[in-house]
Amino acid sequence: MTMIAHELDVARGQLAARQASVVADLLAGRPPAGFDPVAAELTSRILVRKRASAASYACPEVALLPGWRGLFTEYAWQCVEHGCAHDDVVAFRRWLVARPVTPEIGAWLRLAEVYAGERRSCVAIRNGFWSLHIGVGKSVWHVKLTRAPGSRLGRGERS
Amino acid sequence: MSATFGLTAGRTGITGTAVAWRPAVAGLVAQLAAAGDLHFTEVVAENIHLPAVDPRLESLAAGGTVVVPHGVSLGLADAARPDAARLRRLADLATHFGSPLVSEHVAFVRACDTPDAMHGDVLEAGHLLPPPRTRDSLAVLADNIRIAGEQLPVPLAVENIAAVMSWPEDELSEPEFLTELTELTDVGIVLDVANLYASAIARGTDPHADLHRFPLHRIAYVHVAGGRWESGFYLDTHADPVLRAVADLLTDLLETVAPASPGVLLERDEHLSIEAVRADLAVVNGAFV
Structure with a gap:
C-alpha cells in the first residue's frame, strides 16, 4: 500500500484534526465520542497523573498542599497546559487564587x-x-x- | 541505511538479560556488566544531554556495553512529520555511544489542528498515546519512519505501547498494524511484553494469541516491566513488580522464537531501588526456561 504525496498530505490533515479533537477531550477529562467511556476516563486520569507528577517534580512544594492531587486534577481538566511544568505550577497557583480559598490553601499559596x-x-x-x-x-x-x-x-x- | 533486524541477524550485540540505565541503579548496572551478566542497556534519550554525560554511563559504554538510545517524545505516529531537532538528538546519541540502533514508540504524543506543528495550536499529551489503526494512519506512520530513517545514522526499531483505549475507527488489529508496518518499512520491533499484555487485557483479547500474530521475525530486542491492576485494567507503571502473567508471556515468546534468543531489557522508573530491580530481574531470569 503506497500513497502518492497528495494523498498523504490529505491523510495527515485528517489525522491531525482527529488526533487534536480526541486529545483535547482526553486532556479535559471528557470521553471522546465513540470511545469506550471507561477506557477513555482511565486514559484521562493517566494523562493528568503524568502532568501532576511533572509539576511536583519541577516544584516539589506542590505536594505540600493538602489534597493536592485532587485539586490539581480539577485544575488540569479545566486548563490546558502551556509551557513547561514550572509554568503549569504558576498557572495552578493562579487558578487556586481565583476560587474560594480555605485556610489550608491560603497557607500553601503563601508557601508557594x-x-x-x-x-x-x-x-x-x-x-x-x-x-x-x-x-x-x-x-x-x-x-x-x-x-x-x-x-x-x-x-x-x-x- | 540498511536494517540489521531479525532474530538471526545477531550483529547488534543486544543479547541476554539487561536493565535500563538510570542514575539510581548505575552501580548495579556496572556491577552486572563487570560480572559478564549484562551486555547491553538502554537510556532515555531525552534524559541524556551531550556532552555532559554521567561518567558512570560513559565508563559503561567504554567498557563495551552496548548503549541503545530510546526516545519517548518523537511522536512517530503524530500527524506531523518528525521534528528534526529530536531526530538529531537521537542521531547524536547513537553516534556518541556507537549504538547499533535507536528505538522509539508506535505512538503519538502531541496533536495539532493542522499537520504543520510549527503553525498550529499544539496540544502536548505528555504521554504515549495509541494512533488509530487505520490504513491512512499507517501510511502516515510509515512515512514518518521513512523520514526518521533518512536522518538517523543507524537502524530504527519501534516499540508497541501499552494502550488502555482503542479508537472506534480502528480497521486493523495491533498485530496486523505492526506486521503491515514492518512490510512497508525496514523498521525493527522492540517487543514490550508488558505493554502487549496491558493492551490485550484492555481490548479483551488473549495476550498469548496476540503475541503469536506479532511480526516476531523483526524483533530487535524485548522489553519487560512491572505494573499493577486498576479498575479492571492492567497498567504498565514501571513502578511495581513484574507480574507472573507477564513473565509467562515472556516465556511463551522465548519458546516461540527459540533457538533465537533476543535480548531482554527490564525497565523500572519509579520506586527505583537496587533491591526492587534485583527482585524484578529474578522474575525475568526465571522466565528463561
Whole structure:
C-alpha cells in the first residue's frame, strides 16, 4: 500500500484534526465520542497523573498542599497546559487564587510564594507541623513550630 | 541505511538479560556488566544531554556495553512529520555511544489542528498515546519512519505501547498494524511484553494469541516491566513488580522464537531501588526456561 504525496498530505490533515479533537477531550477529562467511556476516563486520569507528577517534580512544594492531587486534577481538566511544568505550577497557583480559598490553601499559596522568591517568609503546614518557611537565596528553610494537638519546636532544615 | 533486524541477524550485540540505565541503579548496572551478566542497556534519550554525560554511563559504554538510545517524545505516529531537532538528538546519541540502533514508540504524543506543528495550536499529551489503526494512519506512520530513517545514522526499531483505549475507527488489529508496518518499512520491533499484555487485557483479547500474530521475525530486542491492576485494567507503571502473567508471556515468546534468543531489557522508573530491580530481574531470569 503506497500513497502518492497528495494523498498523504490529505491523510495527515485528517489525522491531525482527529488526533487534536480526541486529545483535547482526553486532556479535559471528557470521553471522546465513540470511545469506550471507561477506557477513555482511565486514559484521562493517566494523562493528568503524568502532568501532576511533572509539576511536583519541577516544584516539589506542590505536594505540600493538602489534597493536592485532587485539586490539581480539577485544575488540569479545566486548563490546558502551556509551557513547561514550572509554568503549569504558576498557572495552578493562579487558578487556586481565583476560587474560594480555605485556610489550608491560603497557607500553601503563601508557601508557594516563598518558593517562587516572591515572599521572604510565611507560616504554613509542612509534614504535619505548622512551620516557619524562610526563603534564603534559592533555598527555603523550614523551622517547625507546632504540631496539632500539642506543640513542639523542631530543628530547622533546608530544602 | 540498511536494517540489521531479525532474530538471526545477531550483529547488534543486544543479547541476554539487561536493565535500563538510570542514575539510581548505575552501580548495579556496572556491577552486572563487570560480572559478564549484562551486555547491553538502554537510556532515555531525552534524559541524556551531550556532552555532559554521567561518567558512570560513559565508563559503561567504554567498557563495551552496548548503549541503545530510546526516545519517548518523537511522536512517530503524530500527524506531523518528525521534528528534526529530536531526530538529531537521537542521531547524536547513537553516534556518541556507537549504538547499533535507536528505538522509539508506535505512538503519538502531541496533536495539532493542522499537520504543520510549527503553525498550529499544539496540544502536548505528555504521554504515549495509541494512533488509530487505520490504513491512512499507517501510511502516515510509515512515512514518518521513512523520514526518521533518512536522518538517523543507524537502524530504527519501534516499540508497541501499552494502550488502555482503542479508537472506534480502528480497521486493523495491533498485530496486523505492526506486521503491515514492518512490510512497508525496514523498521525493527522492540517487543514490550508488558505493554502487549496491558493492551490485550484492555481490548479483551488473549495476550498469548496476540503475541503469536506479532511480526516476531523483526524483533530487535524485548522489553519487560512491572505494573499493577486498576479498575479492571492492567497498567504498565514501571513502578511495581513484574507480574507472573507477564513473565509467562515472556516465556511463551522465548519458546516461540527459540533457538533465537533476543535480548531482554527490564525497565523500572519509579520506586527505583537496587533491591526492587534485583527482585524484578529474578522474575525475568526465571522466565528463561
